[in-house]
Amino acid sequence: MINAPRGVEDLLHPKSFYYAQIEKEARDFFSLYGYEEIRIPTFERTELFLRSVGEETDVGKQMYTFKDRGGRSISLRPEGTAGVARAYVEHKLYGSKKEWKVYYMGPMFRYEKPQMGRLREFYQIGVECFGEKSPWLDVEIIEMAYRFLSRIGLTDMEVQINSIGCKDCRGRYVEVLKDYLKDYLDSLCDVCKRRYHYNVLRVLDCKNPTCRSFIEKAPQIKDYLCSSCEEHFNYVKKGLENLKIKYTINPYLVRGLDYYTRTIFEIISPHLGAQSTVCAGGRYDDLVSQIGGPSTPAMGFAIGLERLVMGLKKEGVSLKTPSQLTFFIAMLDQRYMEKGMQVASLIRSTGAGASVSFKESSLSSQLRQANKKNFSWVIIIGEEEIQKKKFLFRNMRSGKQYEVSTNSIEEFIKNLKGVS
């Protein structure tokens, strides 16, 4: 018995249905904002991801990386943004002066130890816009994420925003923060001691109570933003209020990567444990230049499907399967299979659903099956029906039965459709 590798899962119904439904909704909804779908490769040159995440060493270790037969280093995409940015540069879309608005969806891969809401293969839906620096884009994108999640049915959400400034003002802030923490370095937790050196901003979201007490009194980035970053952030806040999007400013919200600039945001679904971020996004004005394109402002977000579905489940939201006219064809003997298959075929040609009972079992059992699976109608085929050249249509809601002759089946179904 060969099991699936660690950290991957089969998506069975109803989860597969949920994913499909959410993806369908995403296509419809994002297009209302003028976004088009892009399908990017599931693997890229490793270098692309390494360059997009910066010099960070830990991150590279969490990728599925291998050499192809030509000796090139290839990695399965750990996220969507880098690939989209690469496509933007490769197709020279910056030439057209217009902003480029795209969405994508599909599996991502990270070699991590699986835990709640975190798998090695996981699904994301993402949105990116290139070539627009206006804070109003930030507002629209946050709105789009928020409204999309509401539309799917998530109600318990918290929108958190923050500005981490640009290279210049963040650089200054990092120095100030380091200077402040220097005196407490010995009291910080072991993890923060390390973070102090390689990514001091990460100290800000440490959960350790002792660290927290120092963090609460620490200087905050909002007081160190340069005037244009501050102005940008003010527009974002005002814009969100204008659209009645409730948000909280989380001064400790940070990002591990250094291509992020200015606005960053997360949408949290509480009661999802340690992995409660359903949607994370932000502005990344430095990414395109980092991977070799012309300096281009950009902003986007990604939604994690497993967490979204978990959130829906916790809230008791269920996405309804569209009610469909469905027939279950029960046979009293395998001899009538040929007839049964013909009837099923005929029914499907009218656009209604039909399932044939393949197994030989009692009529009781077949009706039980049909009931369990929520069929609205059962067609019974037995000796009597064959003799009379009529089929017995049983309505599973009312229990009423109708004799329908072979050549009036289509008409019968047509009438049913008119009613339902």
Place this chain on the structure above:
RNA sequence: GUGAGCGUAGCUCAGUUUGGUUAGAGCACUGGAUUGUGGCUCCAGUGGCCGGGGGUUCAAGUCCCCCCGCUCACCCCA
């Protein structure tokens, strides 16, 4: 990478503390009560390498060791 918890029927779990005949329940499935009619009820039945291997013992689901897997948390989080 670190730590903790768990692994018994298709599913959810009891039984493990204190070793003792043939390993249980509920749900699901199949049949019957109803010789061709579902849901409710009742009766019966199918279904287990008790995660794998080794050890202790007259005897191991139960105790000991190793391995594997799952889960949660930490780390990390694009």
